[in-house]
Amino acid sequence: MGLTEILIEYCTAFISSVGYWGIAILMILESMVAPVPSEAVMPFAGFLIFEKQFTFAGVIFFSTLGSIIGSLISYYAGAYGGRPLVNRFGKYLLLDQHHLDITEKYFAKYGGRTVFICRFIPVVRHLISIPAGSGRMNIFKFSIYTIVGAGIWNAFLTVVGYYLKEHWMEVRKYSEIADIIVVLLIVGGIGFMVYHYYRRSKR
Numbered sequence: 413m414g415l416t417e418i419l420i421e422y423c424t425a426f427i428s429s430v431g432y433w434g435i436a437i438l439m440i441l442e443s444m445v446a447p448v449p450s451e452a453v454m455p456f457a458g459f460l461i462f463e464k465q466f467t468f469a470g471v472i473f474f475s476t477l478g479s480i481i482g483s484l485i486s487y488y489a490g491a492y493g494g495r496p497l498v499n500r501f502g503k504y505l506l507l508d509q510h511h512l513d514i515t516e517k518y519f520a521k522y523g524g525r526t527v528f529i530c531r532f533i534p535v536v537r538h539l540i541s542i543p544a545g546s547g548r549m550n551i552f553k554f555s556i557y558t559i560v561g562a563g564i565w566n567a568f569l570t571v572v573g574y575y576l577k578e579h580w581m582e583v584r585k586y587s588e589i590a591d592i593i594v595v596l597l598i599v600g601g602i603g604f605m606v607y608h609y610y611r612r613s614k615r
Contacts, residue, residue, distance in 0.1 A: 420452045427456060432470050436478035443482025443562070445538055450475075454566050458573025468574075472567050479562035480555060483541040487554060490545025519547030524557045531561030 427434040435457055441448040454475060460466045519526070523544060530540040544554055 419448070420456075423448065423452045424456050427453070427460070432466070432474040435471060436474040436481075439475045439478030439562075439566070440482035440485070442538070443479045443541065444486050445542075449534075450566065450569060454569035455573030455576065458570040458575075459577060461570065462574050462577055468570065471570050472563060475566040475570075476559060476563045479566065480559050483558045483562070484555070486539075486541035487545035487549075487551070490542035491548060492545075517547075519544055519549040523547065523549035524553050527554060528557040528561040531558065531565050537565075 423438055426438065430437070435453060438448050438453045439450065442450050442453065454471075457466060457471045457475065461468055461471060527540055527544055527549070530536045541554075541558070
């Protein structure tokens with residue numbers, strides 16, 4: 413049994429034994445840096461709606477509640493830990509105070525749409541709350557866009573799981589492909605930035 417199958421088995425067993433709060437707790441972890449993909453949680457919740465064990469309203473409420481709690485934890489981790497970490501270790505990652513200032517200006521101007529869009533992107537949605545906190549994005553706007561974006565995404569996966577019924581695990585198979593593509597793009601982007609920074613520093 414692979415790691416993905418073990419993770420799915422754990423999530424389904426946890427939800428089955430804890431109920432709605434199980435969904436909330438798993439989505440708290442999903443909205444942080446923990447490796448708990450929503451594709452392993454919400455489609456199964458949709459299947460349980462089909463089985464008459466859950467209601468659609470209950471699933472969306474508790475899943476979105478978990479999403480905002482986890483996102484706020486990450487937000488404040490970035491807000492209170494981002495600058496000290498960059499000041500201390502940033503030189504090893506080619507980061508400095510200037511980059512933090514740029515991040516702050518960016519999230520002040522484009523933070524809302526960025527947080528909203530990133531809720532639909534694999535891998536990135538686990539991390540976006542940290543730079544939003546480091547960039548001191550307005551907490552009210554952050555919460556609203558997170559709730560709306562996470563609510564739509566959670567509802568989508570729930571509906572898919574409801575209609576797939578016992579085949580709900582098919583969602584995770586296809587999402588893994590998207591995860592790999594996004595990771596490759598992120599690694600490629602970071603590599604390009606490091607190369608560009610190195611070339612500029614040599615000049």
